[in-house]
Amino acid sequence: MKKKYRGVIAVFAVVSIIYVLPVLAVAVNSFKKNTYVKTETFSLPTEESFAGTDNFVKGMTFGNYPFAKSALYSVLITVLSTALILLFASMAAWYIVRVNNLVCKIFYYLCIFSMVVPFQMIMYTLVSTADKLKLNTPFTIPVIYLGVGAGMAIFLFRGFVQTIPIEIEEAAAIDGCSPVKTFFKVVIPMLSPSLISVGILEIMWVWNDYLLPFLVLDITEYRTIPIHIQYLKGSYGTIDLGATMALILVSIIPVIIIYIICQEKIVGGVAAGAVKG
Amino acid sequence: MKKDNGLTIYQKSVKKWGWLFLGPVMLAFAVGFLWPFLKGLYLSFCDFRLISEAKLSGFDNYVKAFSDESFMHSFLFTALFTVVSMTVINLLAFTVAYFLAKEIRGMKIFRTVFFMPNLIGGIVLGYIWSTIFDGFLSMYETSVLMESKYGFWGLIIMLCWQQVGYMMIIYIAGFKNIDPAVLEAAQIDGANGRQTLLKIMIPNMITTISICLFLALTNGFKLFDQNLALTAGLPISMNADGTSIKTTEMMALNIFNTFYGQSSFGHGVAQAKAVIFFVLVSAIGIIQLKFTDRKKG
Numbered sequence: 001m002k003k004k005y006r007g008v009i010a011v012f013a014v015v016s017i018i019y020v021l022p023v024l025a026v027a028v029n030s031f032k033k034n035t036y037v038k039t040e041t042f043s044l045p046t047e048e049s050f051a052g053t054d055n056f057v058k059g060m061t062f063g064n065y066p067f068a069k070s071a072l073y074s075v076l077i078t079v080l081s082t083a084l085i086l087l088f089a090s091m092a093a094w095y096i097v098r099v100n101n102l103v104c105k106i107f108y109y110l111c112i113f114s115m116v117v118p119f120q121m122i123m124y125t126l127v128s129t130a131d132k133l134k135l136n137t138p139f140t141i142p143v144i145y146l147g148v149g150a151g152m153a154i155f156l157f158r159g160f161v162q163t164i165p166i167e168i169e170e171a172a173a174i175d176g177c178s179p180v181k182t183f184f185k186v187v188i189p190m191l192s193p194s195l196i197s198v199g200i201l202e203i204m205w206v207w208n209d210y211l212l213p214f215l216v217l218d219i220t221e222y223r224t225i226p227i228h229i230q231y232l233k234g235s236y237g238t239i240d241l242g243a244t245m246a247l248i249l250v251s252i253i254p255v256i257i258i259y260i261i262c263q264e265k266i267v268g269g270v271a272a273g274a275v276k277g
Numbered sequence: 278m279k280k281d282n283g284l285t286i287y288q289k290s291v292k293k294w295g296w297l298f299l300g301p302v303m304l305a306f307a308v309g310f311l312w313p314f315l316k317g318l319y320l321s322f323c324d325f326r327l328i329s330e331a332k333l334s335g336f337d338n339y340v341k342a343f344s345d346e347s348f349m350h351s352f353l354f355t356a357l358f359t360v361v362s363m364t365v366i367n368l369l370a371f372t373v374a375y376f377l378a379k380e381i382r383g384m385k386i387f388r389t390v391f392f393m394p395n396l397i398g399g400i401v402l403g404y405i406w407s408t409i410f411d412g413f414l415s416m417y418e419t420s421v422l423m424e425s426k427y428g429f430w431g432l433i434i435m436l437c438w439q440q441v442g443y444m445m446i447i448y449i450a451g452f453k454n455i456d457p458a459v460l461e462a463a464q465i466d467g468a469n470g471r472q473t474l475l476k477i478m479i480p481n482m483i484t485t486i487s488i489c490l491f492l493a494l495t496n497g498f499k500l501f502d503q504n505l506a507l508t509a510g511l512p513i514s515m516n517a518d519g520t521s522i523k524t525t526e527m528m529a530l531n532i533f534n535t536f537y538g539q540s541s542f543g544h545g546v547a548q549a550k551a552v553i554f555f556v557l558v559s560a561i562g563i564i565q566l567k568f569t570d571r572k573k574g
Contacts, residue, residue, distance in 0.1 A: 005381045012376070012383065016390045022405050022438065023393075029408065041412020088302040095298035098291045099284070107303060114310045116562040118499050120532045121555040124548060125313035125320065128328055133308060147309015150302050170287045179291045183298075208398025210502050211533075226400040230506065233404060241408065248401055255396045263389055270395070271446045 023252070030055050030245040037241035055246035062243050063232050067250070070228035073138045074207065077224060081145035082202045085153050086195055088146060093157030094187055098166070108158070114151035122148075123215055130216045138222050141213065145206055153198055156272075160194035161187075197269035204270075207255075225251045321548040331545075338549035341542060347522045348550055351531035358429065358527065359497035362436050366493050367486075369441045374448030375474070388449070391442035403506020406435045410507075421508065428508040428525035435503055440496065444489045451485030452478065484569065491565040498558060501529040510534070528554050 028044060029037045036049035045051070060067045096104040126144070130136050135143050164187065172182045188195075210226040219227055229251070232244055259266055284292065321338055325331035342348055373391060377384050394402070410421040410431050421427045455478060463477050479486070504510070510523030510530055526534070532554060534540060535547035 005376075005379070008376050009381055009383055012387045016387055019390050019438070020393070022409055025409055025412075026405055037408065038411060038415055041408065041415075084305075088305070091298045092302040095291065095295065098288055099295070101292070103295070103299070107299065107306075110306070110311065114306070114314075116559045117310075117314060117555055118529070118551075118558045120501075120529050120551045122310065122313040122317055124536055124544065124551070125316040125328075126309065129308060129313055129316075135308070143305050144309045146302065147305035147307070150306050151310070154302070166285075166287070170285070173287045173290065179294050180297065204396065208400075208502075210398065210400045210505075226398050226502075229404060230400050233506075244404065245408065248404060251401060252397055256393065259393060259396050260389070263392075266396075267388070267392055267446055270392075270443065271450055
């Protein structure tokens, strides 16, 4: 039985190696001088083409905007937005399941509806609304993310809340817990696996999102990592490919490390999000 | 507990807290989605460059949008791209999952590797692959931006690299959900591997397969970041009448360029295109809903 799969394992091993080659190519090229990235993309750095850490040093200040600042704003926006969405969407989903009156039903259908609407439909008017309400800074843009992302988060949380027996909450209420206390002390702990799954989906979305922050933020002042990298290519006729590769490497390494550490949770969370409904 | 108006005493006590539990999310939802959506719908019937100057113009924008050759081209390009990418991604993901759902050695490592590209965002992904394609094509003195067929297949390869791992995860879950008793019965009846796959596994996985097909369909249709980062719509083909078409521009990018690029159209036309795009995407959603409902019923 085991022997039968030897060929399959060999094929998968080869395909796996091919699969990581693009990331390896970025890593190798980030140590090459600019002109060699294009002409000798697939060879290891030679004595002549080796750039040492020059690309990394240069990349940090490349494009008249410090990369560290972009990274900081990316972290800030991702953390704040994810926290807002997890807190308020789980609260709303619980309320919708427990009360389930007309307001809840209408709002829930609007949430589902919002999941189907492509971003291009709302982007132009969203930008003017965000400007008017001063939601155009990294500290306030999480409110926009809450509005855009609430639909899917509530949809997912609703499914999880439905599996919680109401009797447990009623017991807490009889013991004198107020509904707010019941939610935070009784419901939240039971929801924690789903908080992790939904949290992972939200982090992956906000961290990699390009268009929303690009349109809403004033990009001379605030950039995120995707905006930073797009800006390098977009505005420089002769870009430094070596430095760009170095920046791409710097921005994907933390993601890959986090992935390797908590891959079970990430893969599980993504699968839970995909098979929604 | 006693029931009153259909709600228990406990549910009634919860109901009073609506302002706290629903309030914040409803406010953000109104600002971030509902208002922009309704206003966008209204503006698609207006002639404007600045929102404050919007004047109603009936179906003018829609007529212009449908007669815009670049928009029609982007629709055909998107449709073709979506059909091809959906097919290739699902065939590959299904095949990989078929083997990885078995307890073979190294299965966890393979799964980890195949899923990894999903964590990389569309913009970064585009630059990784544009470097690789250009590194390869420069040996033939050309580039991914030189011919639209390079752009098309480049986008397909890139999207496969990104999404096969994702679909694979869903397919593996589907394979594991098949009742082992059914598989055992097939084995006892002497079904070979191919018969088991075609007669037992695939019919039992119709729900999973349709989820993945529709997921790939909407993903392909709405693609933006990767399109912008890999080709940005290039190369451009010039028409005899002086107009030009970006040959690898998909619908989302076409709408974006009509809004923010050097377009001769007003913003009303761009918004009308966005509404058309929204109708197409929701049509896919409704078909999906009908499709999955019928199977459940």
